[in-house]
Amino acid sequence: MNLTLKIWRQENPQAKGRFEKYDVKDISSDASFLEMLDILNEQLIHEGGDPVAFDHDCREGICGACSLYINGRPHGPDTGITVCQMHMRNFRDGSTITIEPWRAKAFPVIKDLMVDRFAFDKIIQAGGYISVNAGSAPDANVIPIPKENAETAMDAAACIGCGACVAACKNASAMLFVSARVSQFAVLPQGKIEAAKRAKSMVAAMDEMGFGNCTNTYACEAECPKNISVSHIARMNREFFIAKVTDSAKK
């Protein structure tokens, strides 16, 4: 395949970015999208240019590092997978592909296609865990958990923290990411104890980090590489609402 690539280039966080055009030739349709970028980078190094910086690591769809906005869609045209799992057979020979970084105030560009997602860690730090210390756990089978709840928790826990939901959202909202963590713990007995505090503090952290709010367009669910459902947002809203109501009742 021969392709034209329109890629966002930006020297550093302060620099003003721009699109640059590159041509790549004889790409196998069996190559992955990132392998195609590897080939481009080898070409750029040989020509004395600056290779394109992009985030990637496991290249099997689980680390959540890769984060490309391709032809207007996070992780590209295929659904239910990350960029690193997408292969060139999804594109037509001779086409032009536009590649951008995630665009959100809370995800500043580091260089070219790499963005800083520290804001996600900050949100988790606000309460995305169960506060037990090592060594103090009872036997794992002491509390039976209905299979259905365990499955729901796992559906939510499948989130890879890539940020596609934020990139897809017109408000750059992180609701899907936050709700996945809140929801995972809300349906487990171990997580129930801190559920109210967790919902409140994680939502507060999300606002503080500069993410927008949810206006129910569901673009996040459509673009999530792990098919995380917006029903988790509904559960988080419920948890949040109950927590707030309980607070005011106490007052």
Add this chain to the structure above:
Amino acid sequence: MIKLDSKVPEGPIADKWNNYKSSQDLVNPANKRKLDIIIVGTGLAGAAAAASLGEMGFKVKIFGIHDSPRRAHSIAAQGGINAAKNYPNDGDSIYRLFYDTVKGGDYRAREGNVYRLAEVSNNIIDQCVARGVPFARDYGGLLANRSFGGALVSRTFYARGQTGQQLLLGAYGALMKEISRGSVEMYPRREMLDLVMIDGRARGIITRHLNTGEIERHSAHAVVMATGGYGNVFFLSTYAMNSNGSSAWQCYKKGAAFANPCFTQIHPTCIPVHGDYQSKLTLMSESLRNDGRIWVPKKKEDAQKIQKGELRPTEIPEEDRDYYLERRYPAFGNLVPRDVASRAAKERCDAGYGVGSTGLAVYLDFEEAIQRLGKNTIEARYGNLFQMYEKIVDDNPYETPMMIYPAVHYTMGGTWVDYELQTTIPGLFSAGEANFSDHGANRLGASALMQGLSDGYFVLPYTIQNYLADQINVPRFKTDLPEFEKSEKEVRERINTLLNIKGNKTVDTFHKELGKIMWEYVGMERNAEGLKKAIEEIKTIREDFWKDVKIPGEPFNVNPELEKALRVSDYLEMGELMALDALERKESCGGHFREEYQTDEGEALRNDEDFTFVSVWEFKGKDKKPELHKEPLSFEFIEVKQRSYK
């Protein structure tokens, strides 16, 4: 000259760890606050250790190369984690898990360490459940188990095909909790480039900030390496692109001896190689061997037709299929350990029975399982793996068998540690895949996660405390000491030298050249002649690298090519040590298979009389031959036998 003392406590095997804990030194809470610990690596071992030590009250600084600790490659482990819970009531016990692990490792691991691993395995499951890890459950609400290679019991706990992800997120949650409490400080996007020693003890590290290129100094009372394995020496592997062995290598050069470098695990079920541009290999979880049956055509002409695309696997009748693992190993069948399964696949392909366009693949077939259990059950068990396969290969594994081939997956070798996980450098500890301690010459499936969490949650928190107990009067170290000055200068010089070569060949070109040699001569089968050749060829590539590598860009910006170059320059030395170790170990054991040493049936032939030891290599200086030390292994609680899975 290094001294090797394994420090395994006295007493019956089941009492050793308790004896250690009862007699070890402790640090009081007020003093813990005055002691700093550096942890390098944020995977299972690193994150778990940082969280646990933080919970205890130590001041912890944790460093990782990613933007978030959650991206460490533990996240990619699929199949599960072993524990001796015996919930299925099928005869498991701590002793049996210990026994299986030592046997699976072909009797090249230290008994004391392995027993402790089996002993704490049950606490790990308790801990993970308490932290909200959504393990698979049965309809009654209790935890489910499945079988893995090398075991006759079902002791593997799992969270769909994403067990590593869920366990890491559990440890990551605990780490985030401690960061928010202020006991742990996180340094993301930092790559360790040197170990700093003061008066013979590990006291700090030099790092490069991967976003800005800034070189930084960090000091502590103790340093933990939890930086994973070095399998990317082979270029193509199931490791993440940025996984590397450089931190272990820097420590090796400062005096931390390296153990069993040649023990590499080649995983039997990976998606086969398809092109020159390929950047990595994708693992298909070993759990698939629970229900999948491995076969190749019985007739060579069928294999040839398949290779040419003239015949489809579904057209080959049952009687013309060779289920070679079931044929050769009736007791364990498709669930033989990884080294055995990998070699058997290579044997069939080398004999001309391989499938796929390259002839370097075998089938993993679910037809029988789908008929027996229904498509829905198979989808519930392996759905995400099947989807991953289909996206990569463009073929539907529900209808045609998967094609798989072995690939580099794990390194059993690593930094030498004693029972306390302390290296030959006082104050330097090594945990998880980065150390050599528990898996001998071959690791069983679902044991890597167990070891990472065991080291991090339950071993290091005790043993580091024992080390730090006499350090309570040592004040915090300043980073303007001459030792830091010197280390930083050396790091800067190394970076400048690399950037100033301005040659003609890219880093990847060298890495691929090295990888080809490693795979051919230091891969699944090795022989003396090939290993000698590998050593010579690696030297040539290394010389060429330092003359002709081309690294674009600046030192003080994001520069992935520079990052790769620093790592590849280490691989070019590591590869040589792996070949040397393989050459010196004149026997076959586990993942180390020397063609010269095999049974009549083609199984690995150990030489217990001469090689029941850990090879421990000591760095003697640049371009000097490292010195081989031997830690003898004695088996008091297990009878050493020829491994048999028949």
